[in-house]
Amino acid sequence: MPRYYATTPIFYVNDAPHIGHTYNAVTVDAVTRWHRMLGDDVWSLTGTDEHGLKVQRSAEENGRTPQEQADLNSDRFREAWAGVNLANDDFIRTTEPRHHQAVQALLQKAYDNGFVYQDTYEGWYCVRCEAYYEEDDLLDDHHCPIHKAPAEWMTEENWFFKLSAFQERLEAWFEAVPDNITPGGYRNEAMGILKLGLRDVSMTRSSIDWGIPVPWDDDHVFYVWYDALINYATAVGYADDPERFEAWWPAAHHFIGKDILRFHTIYWPAMLMAAGIEDMPHFHVHGFLLLGGEKMSKSGNVTKIAPSEMTEVLGVDGFRHALLRDHPFGPDSEFSYESMVERYNTDLANNYGNLISRVATVVGKKCDGVGPAPQADSPLAAVVAESYATAAEAWDKVQPSQALDATIRIVRDTNEYLQQNEPWKMDPGPEVDAVMGDAIEAARIATVLLWPTIPEAAEAAWKRLGLDGTVAEQPLPAAADWGGYPGGLTVSTGDPLFPRVKG
Numbered sequence: 001m002p003r004y005y006a007t008t009p010i011f012y013v014n015d016a017p018h019i020g021h022t023y024n025a026v027t028v029d030a031v032t033r034w035h036r037m038l039g040d041d042v043w044s045l046t047g048t049d050e051h052g053l054k055v056q057r058s059a060e061e062n063g064r065t066p067q068e069q070a071d072l073n074s075d076r077f078r079e080a081w082a083g084v085n086l087a088n089d090d091f092i093r094t095t096e097p098r099h100h101q102a103v104q105a106l107l108q109k110a111y112d113n114g115f116v117y118q119d120t121y122e123g124w125y126c127v128r129c130e131a132y133y134e135e136d137d138l139l140d141d142h143h144c145p146i147h148k149a150p151a152e153w154m155t156e157e158n159w160f161f162k163l164s165a166f167q168e169r170l171e172a173w174f175e176a177v178p179d180n181i182t183p184g185g186y187r188n189e190a191m192g193i194l195k196l197g198l199r200d201v202s203m204t205r206s207s208i209d210w211g212i213p214v215p216w217d218d219d220h221v222f223y224v225w226y227d228a229l230i231n232y233a234t235a236v237g238y239a240d241d242p243e244r245f246e247a248w249w250p251a252a253h254h255f256i257g258k259d260i261l262r263f264h265t266i267y268w269p270a271m272l273m274a275a276g277i278e279d280m281p282h283f284h285v286h287g288f289l290l291l292g293g294e295k296m297s298k299s300g301n302v303t304k305i306a307p308s309e310m311t312e313v314l315g316v317d318g319f320r321h322a323l324l325r326d327h328p329f330g331p332d333s334e335f336s337y338e339s340m341v342e343r344y345n346t347d348l349a350n351n352y353g354n355l356i357s358r359v360a361t362v363v364g365k366k367c368d369g370v371g372p373a374p375q376a377d378s379p380l381a382a383v384v385a386e387s388y389a390t391a392a393e394a395w396d397k398v399q400p401s402q403a404l405d406a407t408i409r410i411v412r413d414t415n416e417y418l419q420q421n422e423p424w425k426m427d428p429g430p431e432v433d434a435v436m437g438d439a440i441e442a443a444r445i446a447t448v449l450l451w452p453t454i455p456e457a458a459e460a461a462w463k464r465l466g467l468d469g470t471v472a473e474q475p476l477p478a479a480a481d482w483g484g485y486p487g488g489l490t491v492s493t494g495d496p497l498f499p500r501v502k503g
């Protein structure tokens with residue numbers, strides 16, 4: 001059984017969960033649900049990043065210990081993810097003992113292997129980035145290019161990671177694995193960074209103490225990035241269960257935003273190499289959600305919008321679907337309240353929800369409430385086969401918007417098929433049965449394929465169609481084969497699955 005280990009970034013514990021985080025987390029959730037249906041052995045991970053100067057300072061400002069501050073804020077992410085129905089298998093916190101153990105073990109390996117040395121470091125440091133900047137990369141008056149706030153000049157005795165030693169091995173990895181980073185534009189960007197030549201980087205801090213202690217030097221803690229990246233290894237047993245780590249690590253897929261490309265696709269693979277780990281993860285990189293439209297741009301910034309603001313309007317499933325369908329994975333994409341509502345209404349209220357309710361109503365009136373079997377040579381069979389092939393390929397390439405587009409095509413074409421045949425005007429008999437058997441079968445398959453984004457509504461629709469078991473346990477690709485609906489099942493009506501939302 002193939003394995004699939006998918007990770008969100010660990011989210012910075014000082015941030016409030018917003019729709020940008022949610023886009024990443026729901027993408028991982030939907031992709032892993034798809035892999036679960038394929039029968040893969042899946043592990044999905046999210047969590048929070050809890051060390052560093054920023055957390056220490058905001059704890060001081062609030063009169064708390066850093067741990068108290070982290071506990072409080074980490075829970076907000078747990079709640080947010082429960083609120084969008086994430087089925088993550090694990091939630092890691094970088095303040096957990098298992099993580100301390102893994103960070104110390106992995107970096108001790110790098111040290112033992114000769115890739116760590118001591119030197120003086122000085123430079124411009126942005127506290128909010130937790131990063132040093134080159135003079136050239138700063139704005140006027142030494143302001144951070146991301147935060148537009150002044151960077152601070154810092155001097156410290158540090159331990160350095162010999163990143164430059166991995167130039168050739170990293171190049172060889174890019175050459176050997178053409179899809180190590182997708183979409184390809186981000187791979188080119190990472191190769192561009194590599195081509196400029198790598199310089200050694202400081203990996204410890206003596207100026208703060210809210211971090212993981214360096215095992216060979218009591219005066220230092222690891223710089224937050226080195227600590228943070230290792231969470232992906234911790235969670236599959238790096239320090240405490242070598243067999244588990246061996247099994248899962250080669251299947252690692254990191255889903256990240258483009259702002260953390262450098263640390264993830266250059267530094268992290270080099271750290272793994274330094275620790276003697278051979279397998280490199282795959283990276284799937286997305287752009288930013290940019291705020292457009294009227295209603296929400298008043299609140300200013302995408303980071304100000306909590307996922308609950310949207311689930312209140314569209315429901316959990318409706319929000320998940322519109323979020324992934326409307327924002328292709330990779331490029332920057334405009335997010336607006338208006339287009340989310342429109343997408344919800346078009347795909348779910350008018351198309352999918354309408355199909356499920358029509359099927360139940362017409363079967364109730366014309367077929368005594370019992371679903372007829374589909375025709376083997378239905379014109380919808382070809383639509384389903386084509387759409388499935390497109391959707392499966394798109395999920396595999398981490399393109400949920402394309403996958404959903406192909407899936408909704410089944411729904412749209414089935415509604416058109418009903419519109420053309422008008423079974424509601426026919427007398428009960430073989431002609432109605434033929435049309436309705438086809439429509440139920442197409443609705444069944446669309447329901448299976450929509451489960452990764454609308455898990456709750458899909459289960460409800462499954463029951464209304466009278467099908468046994470759950471959608472979650474349907475095996476792909478078999479469950480998408482035309483003819484799976486046996487006929488003779490009792491179909492039931494209910495409230496609209498996706499009531500129309502006013503824009």
Ligand SMILES: [Zn+2]
Pocket residue numbers: 126127128129130144145146147148
């Ligand atoms: Zn900054």
